[in-house]
Amino acid sequence: MLPPYVLIFVCAGFLPASMAESSAQYPPLWDVTPGRFQDYPFEANRFIINPWNYLERMGMYKILLSQSAKYFSDLGPNNEENLLWGLPLQHGWQFHTGRLADPTNVTTCGYEAGDPLCISEESWWACMNYHLCTLPVLAAVDAGIMGVSSDQVQLLPPQNDQENFCYNVTDCESAFPEVMGKWKAFYEVIHQSGHFVFHWLVWADVKNGGDLGLSWIDWLIN
Numbered sequence: 001m002l003p004p005y006v007l008i009f010v011c012a013g014f015l016p017a018s019m020a021e022s023s024a025q026y027p028p029l030w031d032v033t034p035g036r037f038q039d040y041p042f043e044a045n046r047f048i049i050n051p052w053n054y055l056e057r058m059g060m061y062k063i064l065l066s067q068s069a070k071y072f073s074d075l076g077p078n079n080e081e082n083l084l085w086g087l088p089l090q091h092g093w094q095f096h097t098g099r100l101a102d103p104t105n106v107t108t109c110g111y112e113a114g115d116p117l118c119i120s121e122e123s124w125w126a127c128m129n130y131h132l133c134t135l136p137v138l139a140a141v142d143a144g145i146m147g148v149s150s151d152q153v154q155l156l157p158p159q160n161d162q163e164n165f166c167y168n169v170t171d172c173e174s175a176f177p178e179v180m181g182k183w184k185a186f187y188e189v190i191h192q193s194g195h196f197v198f199h200w201l202v203w204a205d206v207k208n209g210g211d212l213g214l215s216w217i218d219w220l221i222n
Contacts, residue, residue, distance in 0.1 A: 027092025034059030037148050046154040054095050054117045060137045061088035067146050071190045091129055099125035121158035135172060139183030142169045145191055
């Protein structure tokens, strides 16, 4: 099975040539989505994020895109070619097509007649996307590229089935050590290289069964 970041790279290959041509090419409500951790409530020295709200979950992606922009600047202007665009675009598609709403119709979560920004924990799509959001974002926090410390981000749980999810860096590292470790290693690699060509060396190394390209670090920076 391909590592998660490779799947994102494949998705990114199908992005529009220019993400800046029209706001319609961005995920729904992108302009009003939080773009900084400071846009979230701050309590007990932690930023509190409700990932069961579309805008707040999308905001996690938006911060990731912003904070990782410099690592992809050689690929194109205005962060257009950031390989991580596949993450928020998929989430926006899920929202636009109603896949984040309560499929049981027991609640009005995710429906225009109720709370259209609500993300239902009953939705398979929403639960799968939860992990495709929280793990890459919290791994980036832990890798030190997000501008906040590892203990400063706390996610709120859903009303039910709280044991199925993780809510901060420590929690997610304990629940999903392999996935968190691979994402963190990826961020550390691009952080240490700073060259877009390095991303392709990493991808090639992963494809050929390598160790995330970590062996290339000394070659590039020394």
